[in-house]
Structure formats: C-alpha cells, structure tokens
Amino acid sequence: MFSTSSQRKFWTFNDESELAQLREKHNLEFIAKHGAHVDEYQRYNVFLSPEEERLLLKQYELHLKEFCKRFSPPMPKGVVGTAFHYFKRFYLYNSTMDFHPKEILATCVYLSCKVEEFNVSIGQFVANIKGDRDKASDIILNNELLLMQQLNYHLTIHNPFRPVEGFLIDIKTRCSLANPERLRGGIDEFLEKVFLTDGCLLYAPSQIALAAVLHAASKEQENLDSYVTEMLFRDAGPDKLAILIEAVRKIRSLVKMVESPAKERVRIIDKKLDRCRNEENNPDSEIYKRRMREALDEDDLVYTGQTRMSLDTSGVTQVLSPSAS
Structure with missing residues (x-):
C-alpha cells in the first residue's frame, strides 16, 4: 500500500520549494567540485544554472513521453509512469552536468520495463533506438546499476x-453519472500531462487519480462534487476533506501550467551542457574509455568508436551518446 511504501516515506515531498532546494543544492555541489578553476562571477557562464537544468529536464521529459508512445511493442501505462518516477527521482539528487539526461532517460525506461514485468529483451529495447544499437545497449547496461543505487533500490512505484x-x-x-467510461479520454490526457509536472513527487497516487477523474468530468460538463463529499468521503472529517480538496486543486493547477520549453533556448542549453559536463561520465571521452579499460581487458570492450545513436522521439533527433552535435 502507498501509505506504508518507500515512495510515501522517502520520495513524497512537502512542497515545490523543497524540490527546488534539493535541485539547487546538487547544482551548486557540482559547480563547486568542477569549477574551482573558474572565477566565481563567471561560473554560470560556464556551467548550467538550476533554471537551465530544469528547462533541459522538461524537454527530456517530453522526449521520454514520445519515446514510450512510439515504443514497439506497445508499452503499458504503468511502465511509462514508473519511468517518469525514476527519471525525476534521479535528478533530485544528481546534476545533468554529471549524468547526461539522454543516457539516464533510456536507462529509466529500460529498468521500468523490468520492474513492471513488461518483458522485452535489451535487443528488443534498443531496436527502438536509432543508430549504433550495440553502443546503446552498453550505455544502458552500464548505467542500470548506477540508477538503482541512486534510487536507493526503492524500485516499486505506486502509479x-x-x-x-x-x-x-x-x-x-x-x-448516477451516465456512461462513466466517457471520462477515460479526459483522464488519460490529464495523467499524461501530470507526469510532466512534479505532481508524482508531491501527492499520493489516489489524489492524482481523483484530480484526473474530476478534470475529465468537468470536460464532459458533469459535476461530481456531491459524489466526492456525500459518498466517497462522507465519513471523513471536514479537515481531511479540506486537505483533499486543496490537493486536487493544486494538482489540477500544476497540469494547467504545463508548457513546452522554447526549443531555441533548450538547444543553447544543450550545447552548453556538452561543454561543461563531467567527462568521466561521458562514454565518448578518453577519460571514460580509459577508466573502462582499467576495469576490463581490452578484448572485452564492446565499443570504442565515435558512432552515435539517438532516441527517435517526436521528430526531434536527440543524440543519446553525448558527443557534441
């Protein structure tokens, strides 16, 4: 149950300011570690600011959604929701400058397929990725343990x-609502958008679900207020009901504010990231390759070339291997 889960205990936060503080903390930690040689006043000309990181992640969340939507065989909703949880959790405690989102994104989806028992092999999985699929497999499998560690092995997700x-x-x-099945379209649309917000880090799955149902009902010009107050929560005290109503209001407000970041701004940030990212975690860098050679015999290396592969998302090619465009 959600109320006793690791999701509730460790991954449900009080408010958006708490999330912002965590993200800023890890942004500043990366800059302090890797920017000692850079003048303090020039650091945000060299490194990404917290705001730039957020914009970049919003764009990659859109790519995650499109990648899952285009996936073959068709991907269950639970896999998509779990992948979003993993992606958001990872970047609460890590900077995009340390681990590039185009690599972590694919790893989150692959791990969620396993956890949600959507049985696809790594070969079937990378068949959905353009470019060098052997290299894609290597990147995903190399990041899988890292991802699980950063999630503290809290892999069960309540969607x-x-x-x-x-x-x-x-x-x-x-x-007495006539044909409740007509609400499904509005519910699906709402839930698709809610994963583009921080809602899943702030609210219980049941609160998000109720917000989706009420949103869909309002789109159908139906009112379910009496159902909620007189049937669903008839025995709840006024305080509990007030908390629930406020949560639903805030979730719906988050979804209303969803918008795509400006593509040109994201393109500039992406280029900036290519220049300031941690080369030790860049599969195309000599530092990374040398570290791999130290861990493995030369003959065991799967790839050393510069062939790149990309996620086939919504018509916008995003390089998964992190060399500069």
Missing part, C-alpha cells in the same frame, strides 16, 4: 492508474 479504475468502478456502482 495513479489503479486508483483511477477503482474510482470508475465506484462511480458506476454508486453514482
């Missing part, structure tokens, strides 16, 4: 999809 089904069954049973 809002199951609570949605519970609400729909209850509405069919106890509510």
Whole structure:
C-alpha cells in the first residue's frame, strides 16, 4: 500500500520549494567540485544554472513521453509512469552536468520495463533506438546499476492508474453519472500531462487519480462534487476533506501550467551542457574509455568508436551518446 511504501516515506515531498532546494543544492555541489578553476562571477557562464537544468529536464521529459508512445511493442501505462518516477527521482539528487539526461532517460525506461514485468529483451529495447544499437545497449547496461543505487533500490512505484479504475468502478456502482467510461479520454490526457509536472513527487497516487477523474468530468460538463463529499468521503472529517480538496486543486493547477520549453533556448542549453559536463561520465571521452579499460581487458570492450545513436522521439533527433552535435 502507498501509505506504508518507500515512495510515501522517502520520495513524497512537502512542497515545490523543497524540490527546488534539493535541485539547487546538487547544482551548486557540482559547480563547486568542477569549477574551482573558474572565477566565481563567471561560473554560470560556464556551467548550467538550476533554471537551465530544469528547462533541459522538461524537454527530456517530453522526449521520454514520445519515446514510450512510439515504443514497439506497445508499452503499458504503468511502465511509462514508473519511468517518469525514476527519471525525476534521479535528478533530485544528481546534476545533468554529471549524468547526461539522454543516457539516464533510456536507462529509466529500460529498468521500468523490468520492474513492471513488461518483458522485452535489451535487443528488443534498443531496436527502438536509432543508430549504433550495440553502443546503446552498453550505455544502458552500464548505467542500470548506477540508477538503482541512486534510487536507493526503492524500485516499486505506486502509479495513479489503479486508483483511477477503482474510482470508475465506484462511480458506476454508486453514482448516477451516465456512461462513466466517457471520462477515460479526459483522464488519460490529464495523467499524461501530470507526469510532466512534479505532481508524482508531491501527492499520493489516489489524489492524482481523483484530480484526473474530476478534470475529465468537468470536460464532459458533469459535476461530481456531491459524489466526492456525500459518498466517497462522507465519513471523513471536514479537515481531511479540506486537505483533499486543496490537493486536487493544486494538482489540477500544476497540469494547467504545463508548457513546452522554447526549443531555441533548450538547444543553447544543450550545447552548453556538452561543454561543461563531467567527462568521466561521458562514454565518448578518453577519460571514460580509459577508466573502462582499467576495469576490463581490452578484448572485452564492446565499443570504442565515435558512432552515435539517438532516441527517435517526436521528430526531434536527440543524440543519446553525448558527443557534441
């Protein structure tokens, strides 16, 4: 159950300011570690600011969504939701300058396939990625343990999809709403957008699910307020009901504010990242290759060339291997 889960205990935060502080902390830690040689006043000309990191991650979240949508065989919703959780969690405690999001993104999706028991082999998985698929496999498998470590091995995710089904069954049973199935389109649209926000780090899956149902009902010009207050939470005290209503309001507000970052701004940030990223974690850098050679015999190296591969997302080619464009 969510109430006793690691998700509730370790990965559900009080508010957006707490998330912002964590992200800023790890941004500053990276700059302090790697920017000792840079004048303090010039550091944000060389390194990414917290705001730039957030914009970049918002763009890569869109790529994650499109990659999952285009995946073959078709990917269950639970896999997509879990991948978003992993991606967001990872970058609460790591900077994009340390680990490039185009590599972590693919690893998050691959790990979520395993955890959600969506059985695809690494070969089937990288068949969805353009370019050097052997190299793609190597990058993903090399990052898999790192990802699990950074998630503290808290891999079970409670997504809002199951609570949605519970609400729909209850509405069919106890509510006079005609044809509740017509809400599904609005619910799916809402949940797709909610993963582009920090909602899954701030609210319970059941709260997100209820917000989706109420949003879909309002789109159908239906009002479920009496169902919520008189049936669903009839025995809840006024304080608990007020907390729930405020949570639903905030979740819907987050979704309303979803917008794509300006492509030109993201392109500039991406170029900046290529110049300031940690070369020790760059599979195309000599430092990284040397470190791999120290860990493995020369004959065991899978790749050393400069062939690149990319995620086939929404018509925008994003290089997964992190060499500069």
